[in-house]
Amino acid sequence: MALTATGIGSGLDISNIVQVLVDSEKVPKEAIFNKTEQTINAKVSAMGTLKSELSKFQDALKKLMSGDELNQRKISASDSTYLSAVADKTAQKASYDIKVESLARQHKVAGVNIADPNAVVGDGSLAFTVNGANFSVALDGTESLYQIASKINDDANNVGVTASVVTSDAGSRLVFSSDKSGTDNQISVVATDTSGTGLNDMFGVGNLSELQAADNAIIYIDGQKVTSQSNEIKSAITGVTLNLAAADVNKVTTLKIEQDNDAVKTNVQGFVDAYNTLIGAIDKVSSYDADKKTAAALQGDSLIRSLESQLRNMASERVTVGGKEVALYDIGIESDRYGKLSVNSSKLDAAIDGDMAKIEGLFSTPTTGLANRFNELAKSYVKSGGVIDSRNNAYTNDKKRLSDQREAFTLKMDQLRARLLKQFNAMDLIVAGLNQQSAGLSDRLNSLPGVVG
Structure with missing residues (x-):
């Protein structure tokens, strides 16, 4: 009879043996997979930090890119x-x-008061002229004062008249106001009746009242x-x-x-602070801790080295302003050996008092101004499809390959487990058969005459 329980024939714990053998190959490889995944995730996170700090740096640069913002x-x-x-x-x-x-005041004129603002006035048209421009509104005799006002205000050709209904003790009337003040913007109204005299009776000559004269x-x-x-x-x-x-x-x-010297100094200090924060972020994601012997996610990365090199080189470059070369150092912005900037307040004050145009030109000159150049550099990294997006796409591909490798390895381990179980079970059957034969032979030997058990 065939054995149905693993290890019955041999007495071995085959399931555990197979698990140990599979784990001996599986565990080290999975540890490599996990470490690789952690490394990729750390790089993605570091790129996110870098992108965020570059965007903050751009915010500070905006206040220096325009001379209007800097030279206030x-x-x-x-x-x-x-x-x-x-x-x-x-x-x-x-x-x-x-x-x-x-x-200066706007011109205001009004029609005749009536008791009911919902009453219809008449059919025809109202033509308006303001500062030489004109437009006309057609009326079919079914409109109330409110509807006439809406037609005037909504007319696509309206040249600067706002109509409203004002209700007072004397009744309700349409008031026409020029949108702009001044004597050039007086309103002229011409009422034309198709039938009857309703429009002229309300807005015609002698019936239109001036509520407010146009003044300069x-x-x-x-x-x-x-x-x-x-x-x-x-x-x-x-x-x-x-x-x-x-x-x-x-x-x-x-x-x-x-x-506004304080505004200038605030904007310059904001640039220095944002620059230093960015350099600090770059150092953090690319550093090496000698004591702990651990490297940051982007330590030795060519992208980081290139960005840091470009930032430092740009911070030391000179810009031609008014025929003279000017650098950050000339206005009191100094750099230390770690690449961090600081502001020499007295030197900056002297530069502001002496020649504000020099500071404006250094930062704000189109194309060559440092604020504009720093912004273009940052933009090349953070924009859609830029340097950081390209790197993140590479990381995404790395994660996809890692996932495929995990899947293939899992299948390989499942196949190994099945093969080992099959082999050990086959061995177990053989051992069981041998044990049965041995037991039978022993029984026959013990049954021979003269054999004492």
């Missing part, structure tokens, strides 16, 4: 009741005494009169935009314009 002005008004102001880099250091005589803003800058169609005055002082809020010709507001 600080502006203050002695009394913000009447005006406020902003200045760009072209504004010169100065002080101005400003009086506001009048504010009038100010005096150090006694010089300035007239403006708008309360936002951009051209009176170079590089300065004035925003008028109230008028009183007897009140003087002193406007003071200065170079």
